[in-house]
Amino acid sequence: MPGNVALHTRLADVRDRVARAAARAGRNPSRIRIVAVSKTFDASRVRSAAQAGQFDFGENKVQEAQQKRAETADLRITWHFIGHLQSNKARKAAALFDVIHSIDDPFLIQKIDEAAGEAGRTLELLVQVDLAGEPTKHGAREEELPAIFDAAGPCRAVRLSGLMMIPPTSADPEGARHWFRKLNGVRDRLLARGVDGAMLAELSMGMSHDYEIAIEEGATLVRVGTAIFGSRPPA
Numbered sequence: 001m002p003g004n005v006a007l008h009t010r011l012a013d014v015r016d017r018v019a020r021a022a023a024r025a026g027r028n029p030s031r032i033r034i035v036a037v038s039k040t041f042d043a044s045r046v047r048s049a050a051q052a053g054q055f056d057f058g059e060n061k062v063q064e065a066q067q068k069r070a071e072t073a074d075l076r077i078t079w080h081f082i083g084h085l086q087s088n089k090a091r092k093a094a095a096l097f098d099v100i101h102s103i104d105d106p107f108l109i110q111k112i113d114e115a116a117g118e119a120g121r122t123l124e125l126l127v128q129v130d131l132a133g134e135p136t137k138h139g140a141r142e143e144e145l146p147a148i149f150d151a152a153g154p155c156r157a158v159r160l161s162g163l164m165m166i167p168p169t170s171a172d173p174e175g176a177r178h179w180f181r182k183l184n185g186v187r188d189r190l191l192a193r194g195v196d197g198a199m200l201a202e203l204s205m206g207m208s209h210d211y212e213i214a215i216e217e218g219a220t221l222v223r224v225g226t227a228i229f230g231s232r233p234p235a
């Protein structure tokens with residue numbers, strides 16, 4: 001199928017670029033995971049990417065992911081939630097996802113921990129940080145982060161593993177670099193406050209147009225959609 005060939009070619013290209021960006025930064029490429037953002041694409045595309053060895057997938061809608069997950073239940077996929085999580089969807093998200101990148105509230109951590117515990121699942125959570133204070137973006141402000149990390153302390157079914165960020169849009173990918181550096185700064189200040197390093201091991205940053213720069217700046221999870229699956233219909 002030509003569609004599969006195109007997808008496999010694009011995926012190989014992304015992997016190659018990830019490896020080269022890691023080499024430029026003197027980083028071990030095995031510390032960088034590509035999350036293939038499959039939102040709007042159907043389960044057959046997920047299956048095709050999995051055939052090429054891609055097992056981390058990102059979705060931003062709970063309902064859409066539920067169906068895709070059911071249709072690919074025979075595959076060993078790690079599902080990442082990267083959209084805004086409303087608290088009334090926390091229970092469902094805890095049942096469907098393995099990693100949630102968009103925690104921005106201590107209450108959400110408690111809800112997910114409770115639901116995951118009841119479902120006998122364990123989840124990894126990342127805290128989404130809002131650095132630019134854009135009204136249209138979600139995420140916690142830096143001053144809210146200590147309370148969020150404190151809330152994760154007593155949790156049993158979830159663990160915090162790092163930070164996520166979506167930088168303000170800029171036409172030039174280089175424009176994102178200083179935002180990526182700022183997220184490193186946030187991480188360093190949390191470490192200096194005594195937050196456990198294991199809770200800050202991951203930096204989820206970089207999308208199709210700027211993931212190479214994100215890797216140069218320390219990303220461990222890059223969320224790549226278009227560059228793997230092709231362009232999406234306008235939302």
Ligand SMILES: *Cc1c(COP(=O)(O)O)cnc(C)c1O
Nearest residue numbers: 037060082207208223224225226
């Ligand atoms: C859609 C989306 C991506 C992927 O975007 P591309 O530009 O297609 O790579 C990454 N992160 C988040 C949070 C998204 O919503």
